Amino acid sequence: MSVEQRVALVTGAGQGIGAAIATHLHRSGSLVALLDRDEESVRAVATGLNPDGTTALAVRADVDRITELESAVELVGSRWHAPDVLVNNAARTVAGSVWDIALDEWDGVLATNLRSVFALTRLCAAPMRERGWGRIVNVASLAGQQGGTVAGAHYSAAKAGVLVLTKVFARELAAFGVTVNAVAPASVRTPAMDALPAGRADELADAIPVGRLGEPHEVASLVGYLVSDSAGYLTGATVDINGGSLMR
Template identity: 60%
Template sequence: MDTRRTAVVTGAGRGIGAAVAARLHGLGHRVALLDLDADSAAARARELDGSGATAAAFTLDVRDPEAVRTVAARVSREFGVPEILVNNAARTRSRSVWDIDVAEWDDVLATNLRGGFLLTRELAPAMRDRGWGRVVNLASLAGQQGGLVAGAHYASSKAGVLVLTKVFAKELAASGVTVNAVAPAATRTPVTDELPAEQLAAAEAAIPVGRLGRAEEVADLVAYLCGENTGYITGATFDINGGLFMR
């Protein structure tokens, strides 16, 4: 049986999203790389397949419902009906709760929480009709414990992702579509590379394994949850945090 499928990864231009896209592509899936940054998504797609046959970039602002509908239709029409969705697009801001203005609060929630809601609601019905699908949402340790480094708006959005994962999992479980969340702690990405050295050192010192995570490690876990033999796993949150949060 041919188990190569069409996968959609949001925020795929860099960091964890780019690593997930590469891992899924390496497993033989056709991958649509969605990102607000058209140039970075296109560069990653070319790295995976210069011909564009098995990896292609699509520009998307996940905050925009009409754009989500339009791009979802384009992907299905031009690249294949998606059977795997990885909701990774996110905006991270480190700021005191007292200093977050309403516009920034709304923008972070719209990107990190509403984006996944819109994409899942747009793509999951076709998965349900086909009787197979995998949705993986990128949450965060911040959504489990409150903002350790990231701001309250980021932590709140990621807590919402955990609940939304369970809601969609219950709705889709009987149709062969699983919905799960992955909750990383601090992971080495372009975002962490912008942090002050002393802040990074403090973060590493707090993690029992003594280092930050790697994007490829998160990608491996996401890819596992997108596999053929994970149909009995749904509504779950998988921790990948170096022992920082044990339960």
């Protein structure tokens, strides 16, 4: 199979980093399924990439719902073939002090930001393993490494969970030509950032050694490398992309 014909499934592709990743992979020649719970935005991104839907497919699904994930994977399989590349990017960035987070809100954020990664990875990894080639990238966060300043404890705990799930699946799949890695951005200029109180984004930028927020296309380029053939010896890693905010 040529690289041009690979099928990529990107979650949370309706805006921000997910839209940039989908765009990058599409430009690199992949067939791209863009999944999001916001149908209007994901259709707009997919149509912008390919108006007639031959090479970019908008899939409306809520990653909180396993049946919707199953249907989404089936749809992609029937349109092209089971995904060769999965990018688990969808997440909710939710603030809240440890004293204020309600337990049902905790469960909700963990479901979107962590359980969905487990469920969708399992669904997509089985055919990758059979085929003997696959690439999975999980979009984590500096918050999962150090605890967040913007998002709450539920978000940070979920992202820490994503980092260890990355290793668990990487070990499970390494012998089958399937790599699993995480990228850990810090503050990236996306609609999630626009929702912050005025001046907060500038404060965050001032605290970053390179002196600015990251751009979605910078994360997308890194993901593009991780899903390439060249990255076959790289698995179970967390690749920091944070402007020097965490050096280790």
